[in-house]
Amino acid sequence: MxxxxxxxxxxxxxxxxxxxxxxxxxxxxxxxxxxxxxxxxxxxxxxxxxxxxxxxxxxxxxxxxxxxxxxxxxxxxxxxxxxxxxxTFLQESLAAVRARHGNARLDRFDKCVDTLLRKRRVYRPSPSFLYFPELPPVEFYDRADFPWLDALDAAADDIRAELIEVLADGPEVLEPYMAEKVPQTRWQELNNSRRWGVFYLWRAGTPNAENLARCPKTAAALEAWPKCDLLRTGPTAVFSILEARTRIPPHVGVNNARLIVHLPLVVPPGCGFRVGSEQRSWEPGKAFVFDDTIEHEAWNDSDEPRAVMILDTWNPHVTPAERELVTALTAGVGEFYGALPDYIAGSSA
Known part of the structure; x- marks a missing residue:
């Protein structure tokens, strides 16, 4: 017609x-x-x-x-x-099948349905530097893949106490996390600002002996940490402090062969975190692992600072041989440029 x-x-x-x-x-x-x-x-x-x-x-x-x-x-x-x-139709038509699998884990299927109904947007890894193909695009990883997190959780109270002692010295003890020579527009507000400040324990593969000496129990807890050894870029471990009424804009990390660990330490009400389509609240003393090459953001809408310890670790789906090659590849790029460009060094909330 x-x-x-x-x-x-x-x-x-x-x-x-x-x-x-x-x-x-x-x-x-x-x-x-x-x-x-x-x-x-x-x-x-x-x-x-x-x-x-x-x-x-x-x-x-x-x-x-x-x-x-x-x-x-x-x-x-x-x-x-x-x-x-x-x-509404699917809820009714799937009810009997769901009932038969009432004890099964159905969270992935639920996300599938939410995506179909446009209640959940699809996000994929988009690293700013290195994309390693055929890795699962998982926003938050299952803790079962990281049994060493239990020991980190157990040390959370001691780690928090040492952090509070460090912060008692005033804001000067922190460095701005963002310090790009040519900042993107999204980072202009936080670039060279202690509103997002960090206290480095490990930085780009090198331990900070002075800072670790100030936090001996934290240093001891990190001994079991399976470090992501990327020459001149990893491992990194920091105390990350997000000031009151401050937001970290949506962004992506540099390399999906590694993952990021958050150990929440001080979390006032009004703080939040999103990776892809999934939003979570930090629970003090309960670490989690996420892929920072999927778009993520963080916010502190409270009147007090938020504190998290951030670590990086290898993606469990990357084999030992691949890890060694990724390390050599990253080192080769750094050697080629003579100094690490911002897009290799990266940042994570």
Missing amino acids: PFQQVRQGMAYGDDPDLGQLIEALPPSGFRNLLEAGWRFESDGESRTAAAVYRTALQAIPQFLPPSTRAVLEHAKGAVDANDRALE
Whole structure:
């Protein structure tokens, strides 16, 4: 049926302006999708229309006239309504199968459903320096892969006490975590600022003997830490202090062959952390592991500082041979440049 004829017999709200707005768009696959969705919707096939609109919303051109906003809002509304109906339908149709597997771990399947329903966005590793292929794109890793975290948790009270003693010397004891020569726009507010300050225990593969001597129980707890040995870039271990009313903007780390460990130490209410689509609250004394090459951000909306100990460690899916080669590769890049560029050194919340 020709587009003009469909518009004359509209049944989706009697809004001829929408059809005119679609027609006014420059010819493209995007406009064709919108026309098809509008045509199905006009014929009362709302589910098919929503599926077509969904495809159109995934292919929005970079430059569109402002008048397109009404069309996009309509398409999104149709998709949202369909997703809500689909969610209700799936809850009912899957109930019996779920009941048969009531004792099984279903968190991955739940994330799959949330992604299908557009309640969860898909994030993938996007390291700023080194991408190691065929590693699982996991936001937060299972602690079972890191049994040594139990000992770190057990030492959390002692580590916290030593950190508080260090901080008693005043803010000058901390260094700005961000100190880029040519900062990206997102870092301008935090660059060379102690609002995100750190106290280095290990820095780019070298232990800070003076700082470790000030924190002997922390140093002892780190002896069991399986260090990510990357010549001149790792391992690194720091106390990370995020001042009150401070946010670390969304960003990615440098190398997905390594992972990042957080041991929360001082966490006032109002602090949060997001990796990809998953948001978590820090629980003092309970370490977790995440892939910092997936977009992540942190915030402290409280009136007090937040303190976390940050470590790096190897991704458990990287073999010993691959680890040695990644170390040599990183060292070779550093040798080529003569000094480590910011995009290799990187940062993590």
